[in-house]
Amino acid sequence: MPSKIALVNMPFGFHVYPSIQLGTLSTLLKTHGHQVKSFYLNLHFAHQIDLEVYNKLCEERFLIGEWLFSHILFGESKGNKEYADHFKSHLQSISQKINRPESFLHDVKTQMVPEFLHWAVDTINWGEYGVVGFTSTFNQNIASVTLAKLIKEKYPAIKIMFGGSNFDSEMGLEYFRVFEWIDYVVSGEAEHVLPGLMEAVESGDPIPKGVIHRVNGDLCFEENLENFTDFKKYGPPDYDDYIETIREIDPQSPLLDNPIILYETARGCWWGEKHHCTFCGLNASTMEFRARSLEQVHADLADLSKRYNSYRFRLVDNILEMKYIDGVFGEFAKNNYDLQFFIEVKSNLTKAQIKNLAHGGVNVIQPGIESFSMNQLQEMDKGVRPLQNIFCLKWALYYGMEVTWSILTGFPQETDADYRQQIDLIQSLTHLQPPMAVGDIWLERFSPYFTRPDQYGIRITGPGAAYPYVYDGDTMDLMKVSYDFEFETDLKIDPALVEELHQTVAHWKERHQSKSLPYLMFTKSMNFVTVYDERSAKQPLKLRLEGAAGKAFAFCNEAPRNLDQIQAHLKEQGETVERAELEGIIKDLEDQRLMVGERGKYLNLALPHNSHL
Ligand code: SF4
Numbered sequence: 001m002p003s004k005i006a007l008v009n010m011p012f013g014f015h016v017y018p019s020i021q022l023g024t025l026s027t028l029l030k031t032h033g034h035q036v037k038s039f040y041l042n043l044h045f046a047h048q049i050d051l052e053v054y055n056k057l058c059e060e061r062f063l064i065g066e067w068l069f070s071h072i073l074f075g076e077s078k079g080n081k082e083y084a085d086h087f088k089s090h091l092q093s094i095s096q097k098i099n100r101p102e103s104f105l106h107d108v109k110t111q112m113v114p115e116f117l118h119w120a121v122d123t124i125n126w127g128e129y130g131v132v133g134f135t136s137t138f139n140q141n142i143a144s145v146t147l148a149k150l151i152k153e154k155y156p157a158i159k160i161m162f163g164g165s166n167f168d169s170e171m172g173l174e175y176f177r178v179f180e181w182i183d184y185v186v187s188g189e190a191e192h193v194l195p196g197l198m199e200a201v202e203s204g205d206p207i208p209k210g211v212i213h214r215v216n217g218d219l220c221f222e223e224n225l226e227n228f229t230d231f232k233k234y235g236p237p238d239y240d241d242y243i244e245t246i247r248e249i250d251p252q253s254p255l256l257d258n259p260i261i262l263y264e265t266a267r268g269c270w271w272g273e274k275h276h277c278t279f280c281g282l283n284a285s286t287m288e289f290r291a292r293s294l295e296q297v298h299a300d301l302a303d304l305s306k307r308y309n310s311y312r313f314r315l316v317d318n319i320l321e322m323k324y325i326d327g328v329f330g331e332f333a334k335n336n337y338d339l340q341f342f343i344e345v346k347s348n349l350t351k352a353q354i355k356n357l358a359h360g361g362v363n364v365i366q367p368g369i370e371s372f373s374m375n376q377l378q379e380m381d382k383g384v385r386p387l388q389n390i391f392c393l394k395w396a397l398y399y400g401m402e403v404t405w406s407i408l409t410g411f412p413q414e415t416d417a418d419y420r421q422q423i424d425l426i427q428s429l430t431h432l433q434p435p436m437a438v439g440d441i442w443l444e445r446f447s448p449y450f451t452r453p454d455q456y457g458i459r460i461t462g463p464g465a466a467y468p469y470v471y472d473g474d475t476m477d478l479m480k481v482s483y484d485f486e487f488e489t490d491l492k493i494d495p496a497l498v499e500e501l502h503q504t505v506a507h508w509k510e511r512h513q514s515k516s517l518p519y520l521m522f523t524k525s526m527n528f529v530t531v532y533d534e535r536s537a538k539q540p541l542k543l544r545l546e547g548a549a550g551k552a553f554a555f556c557n558e559a560p561r562n563l564d565q566i567q568a569h570l571k572e573q574g575e576t577v578e579r580a581e582l583e584g585i586i587k588d589l590e591d592q593r594l595m596v597g598e599r600g601k602y603l604n605l606a607l608p609h610n611s612h613l
Pocket residue numbers: 269270271272275276277280281282318319368
């Protein structure tokens with residue numbers, strides 16, 4: 001009789017949607033005949049401390065979620081005691097955001113969390129299960145390992161398993177060494193490993209590759225180098241226990257109405273396979289891109305939509321498989337489905353592709369727009385140009401898609417010119433959706449900046465700033481468990497420019513939060529174009545572009561065009577202009593910030609008023 005397995009999702013995993021990890025593992029294990037129950041303890045804790053407060057804490061930096069759960073394991077260590085002083089301004093800022101006094105955070109750490117953990121151990125009959133498995137991603141680590149310890153103390157016979165991105169590679173090895181109550185760590189993908197591990201646990205057979213374990217007290221690990229590709233072997237993720245838990249806690253919960261469903265169409269990154277973006281720490285050792293068939297994506301989404309009575313999906317892929325644009329979203333568009341999707345995609349999309357995505361239900365995209373500086377984009381090996389980023393923002397706005405993006409700074413080779421150029425360019429773009437933030441890159445484990453720092457002039461100086469104040473550096477090697485790192489470079493940017501960029505973006509965001517949204521649009525007639533420009537907060541401008549200028553402007557609407565293309569188009573339209581004259585027209589449009597040029601191609605920045613494009 002196979003063991004019953006408990007899977008656990010701890011704070012601070014987001015409570016607003018289920019865990020893709022638990023859903024995927026639940027399906028995997030059930031397919032192999034195991035009885036599985038998923039415990040969404042994050043939902044219980046979120047309700048305990050207030051849903052809004054919980055949600056905000058999930059998004060905060062400096063390992064605040066880890067620190068709040070660290071009292072039982074590390075509360076007596078020197079660094080842990082100093083967190084509140086060292087990150088005083090951070091705690092003050094959080095307390096303002098959650099509208100609670102700072103003492104609330106201390107109460108959460110020292111009273112509410114220990115009570116919650118003891119409640120979790122005592123209320124659930126863990127003794128029913130042969131195995132308790134935790135997936136640990138982002139700020140779920142200390143909550144997970146602490147509960148695991150308490151369970152092991154009460155039920156020594158239970159096997160404790162860990163997996164998830166916090167346990168990848170060296171991090172998993174070090175956590176396993178330190179947290180002796182963990183019996184097995186699945187480091188990397190589970191599909192090839194977990195079914196064999198379950199058999200080995202039940203039969204006493206040798207532990208398969210890909211599992212960190214102990215033999216006679218010694219740590220053993222042989223890496224599994226085989227990436228999983230056989231997606232058709234397993235059905236869609238199983239979120240029954242997530243829905244059931246919400247029903248138990250709050251039958252009236254709005255989370256039950258059209259719940260957000262997570263789905264994985266692909267793993268790895270097809271761009272990163274060839275050009276690993278220099279700052280990107282995603283995918284650890286599994287960059288190889290693997291995607292589900294179109295048929296499976298259609299079938300799984302239909303199944304999930306029906307099973308959970310939902311129209312809302314969030315694809316967890318790092319990057320969209322391009323064949324889905326027509327094959328999935330194009331088909332959804334033809335059928336006029338009312339589904340909604342969040343996706344991550346590369347920004348170098350055509351207008352037709354953006355239209356297909358939007359009409360197929362994509363209402364939020366994260367296109368990896370991180371800069372408008374060619375130099376920075378080349379340095380990050382992003383494979384897109386500033387004009388493509390602008391084009392994506394323009395047509396996403398036209399088709400009503402929200403764009404999630406941020407401006408990244410702090411690249412080791414960046415220059416003052418990168419800042420100046422972006423500050424100037426932003427004056428032309430204020431009608432487009434602003435970034436969420438401007439911020440320095442993190443130096444992430446697994447990124448090229450981490451694996452080859454010398455090549456980029458980087459000196460890694462220590463673990464991420466919060467690690468010594470959360471974990472105990474005396475008992476564990478923080479360089480081995482840290483996901484982000486402190487670093488130095490020799491390059492210095494003028495602080496005034498940094499400040500100016502921040503101010504410029506803050507102003508951009510303010511305008512979009514105000515009642516009078518900035519806009520730049522145009523209407524087109526046979527022989528002229530009218531441009532309506534209210535990007536600056538001053539008086540709106542209304543411009544009439546006659547003849548060749550109007551036609552050139554309209555021609556550069558749906559794709560960036562070069563001078564040859566524009567000249568040929570004008571000729572077809574009966575406007576014969578010499579090259580010098582055309583160059584003058586284009587320069588004039590650039591000077592008025594109506595067009596932007598890059599490497600000899602020009603894009604009209606205005607949105608068409610016409611709604612049939
Ligand atoms: S940043 Fe995005 S595109 Fe670049 S390697 Fe990472 S996942 Fe791929």
